[in-house]
Amino acid sequence: MKYLTLAETYQDLQATSKRLEMRDILVDLFRGTEPRLMGRVVYLTQGTLGPDWEGLQLGLGEKLVSRAIALTAGISDDDLEALVHREGDLGLATEAAFASKGPKQVQLFQESLTVDRVFESLTMVARVEGSGSTEKRIRLLQQLLMDADPLSARYIVRTVVGKLRLGIADMTILEALEKAFLWAEDEERVMGSDKVVETIYNVHPDMGAIALAVANEGAEGLAGFGIQVGVPVRSMLAERLGSTPEILEKMGDRCAFEYKYDGMRIQAHVGLEGVHLFSRRMETITSQFPDVVQAMESAFADVEAIMEFEAVVHNPETGELLPFQEVSHRRGRVHGLAESVEDYPLVLFAFDLLYLDGEELLLQEFQLRREALESLLGKAGEGPIRPSTLRWVEDPEGGDDFFLEAIAAGCEGIIAKAIGEGSHYRAGARGW
DNA sequence: CTTGCCTGCCC
DNA sequence: ATTCTGC
DNA sequence: GCAGAATGGGCAGGCAAG
Numbered sequence: 001m002k003y004l005t006l007a008e009t010y011q012d013l014q015a016t017s018k019r020l021e022m023r024d025i026l027v028d029l030f031r032g033t034e035p036r037l038m039g040r041v042v043y044l045t046q047g048t049l050g051p052d053w054e055g056l057q058l059g060l061g062e063k064l065v066s067r068a069i070a071l072t073a074g075i076s077d078d079d080l081e082a083l084v085h086r087e088g089d090l091g092l093a094t095e096a097a098f099a100s101k102g103p104k105q106v107q108l109f110q111e112s113l114t115v116d117r118v119f120e121s122l123t124m125v126a127r128v129e130g131s132g133s134t135e136k137r138i139r140l141l142q143q144l145l146m147d148a149d150p151l152s153a154r155y156i157v158r159t160v161v162g163k164l165r166l167g168i169a170d171m172t173i174l175e176a177l178e179k180a181f182l183w184a185e186d187e188e189r190v191m192g193s194d195k196v197v198e199t200i201y202n203v204h205p206d207m208g209a210i211a212l213a214v215a216n217e218g219a220e221g222l223a224g225f226g227i228q229v230g231v232p233v234r235s236m237l238a239e240r241l242g243s244t245p246e247i248l249e250k251m252g253d254r255c256a257f258e259y260k261y262d263g264m265r266i267q268a269h270v271g272l273e274g275v276h277l278f279s280r281r282m283e284t285i286t287s288q289f290p291d292v293v294q295a296m297e298s299a300f301a302d303v304e305a306i307m308e309f310e311a312v313v314h315n316p317e318t319g320e321l322l323p324f325q326e327v328s329h330r331r332g333r334v335h336g337l338a339e340s341v342e343d344y345p346l347v348l349f350a351f352d353l354l355y356l357d358g359e360e361l362l363l364q365e366f367q368l369r370r371e372a373l374e375s376l377l378g379k380a381g382e383g384p385i386r387p388s389t390l391r392w393v394e395d396p397e398g399g400d401d402f403f404l405e406a407i408a409a410g411c412e413g414i415i416a417k418a419i420g421e422g423s424h425y426r427a428g429a430r431g432w
Numbered sequence: 433c434t435t436g437c438c439t440g441c442c443c
Numbered sequence: 444a445t446t447c448t449g450c
Numbered sequence: 451g452c453a454g455a456a457t458g459g460g461c462a463g464g465c466a467a468g
Binding site (some may be wrong): 131170 | 455
């Protein structure tokens with residue numbers, strides 16, 4: 001498959017803002033794609049090269065990509081900057097530069113770019129490291145752009161800087177996958193009626209792998225993708241509500257209030273093969289938190305579980321909780337890990353349990369998950385792992401006190417959580 | 433060796 | 444994280 | 451109400467340059 005085919009599809013997508021139309025453009029693309037290529041096509045359309053937890057980074061942003069473009073098009077940095085200003089973004093500027101004096105001129109003997117070539121080149125860019133790697137990354141991108149027609153160049157550049165701006169993202173791609181491979185040809189349904197693919201994606205957020213499976217095997221391909229220790233579950237998120245009446249309307253008269261800790265979210269997976277930690281955005285952060293790994297190992301031996309925590313730096317002498325800024329010193333840390341563990345000691349407030357010893361708890365009501373969590377934590381004993389502070393509420397009007405209490409405890413506020421019917425864990429959605 | 437740009441990811 | 448837009 | 455894009459503050463690491 002030519003990359004230009006993909007680029008033309010992207011152009012079509014940009015031409016409309018109607019979501020159903022966008023979805024159908026993607027459906028046509030997917031149905032016309034060799035199954036073998038579906039993983040790569042979907043990753044590129046997402047603007048990635050693999051699942052988030054694999055941590056591939058291109059390591060090129062606006063500045064460095066600009067250098068590659070200027071070199072390839074044979075224009076000065078200043079000229080390129082002027083073009084960006086005129087055209088609106090770096091992708092369009094590249095297209096314009098290539099169209100007027102593009103490298104197409106030297107292209108008589110080259111084959112046009114394929115999806116494979118683009119994907120593999122970008123993967124190479126992501127893999128380079130060490131001294132001289134910046135230069136090498138730029139050169140690799142330059143070589144790729146050298147063979148690109150103007151339209152392809154627009155989207156390659158946007159992919160690398162991480163701003164495809166197609167008007168579509170995860171949800172639309174998932175719906176398109178569903179329609180392309182699970183619906184009969186020409187079938188029409190209410191949008192989002194089944195959401196089989198999305199449901200799988202929520203517990204196995206690797207769209208390339210899912211696309212490949214569903215393109216090759218249809219619905220049966222989805223069988224192998226259930227919730228699994230070691231694979232992150234998409235986080236359920238909170239939305240901001242301004243007032244008690246709003247909370248009442250959203251949650252009904254009975255709900256739970258919980259401290260909203262000013263820390264960093266960690267999804268912990270413990271199992272027979274060790275501990276895995278993931279960030280809210282499904283990045284692997286295991287090696288950055290050896291203290292957390294150790295705490296999990298000693299608290300949850302012989303257990304298989306997926307739990308969610310808010311990690312907060314505290315003062316062990318006073319028990320005082322410290323603000324987000326403190327825990328942010330630990331994010332991304334590779335050097336001086338032992339010192340940072342000392343300097344920024346963590347408390348881990350457990351607030352949800354998604355999986356326990358072969359049992360999926362995602363679909364259970366909040367009370368049940370909370371009970372299971374507390375009983376699991378009961379076995380953990382003393383230590384940095386604690387249950388989040390929670391209050392079952394009969395009368396939400398009385399939430400003001402709890403709010404003030406949370407603020408006094410060093411928290412950002414409170415979170416209202418629905419209970420009872422419909423209070424399952426809504427992975428990937430805003431529901432708290 | 434130190435400094436500062438650049439990138440990526442947390443909120 | 445928040446804010447804005449279009450459907 | 452949802453999906454997507456754009457934007458902000460702040461931190462650490464990797465690398466290039468001095």
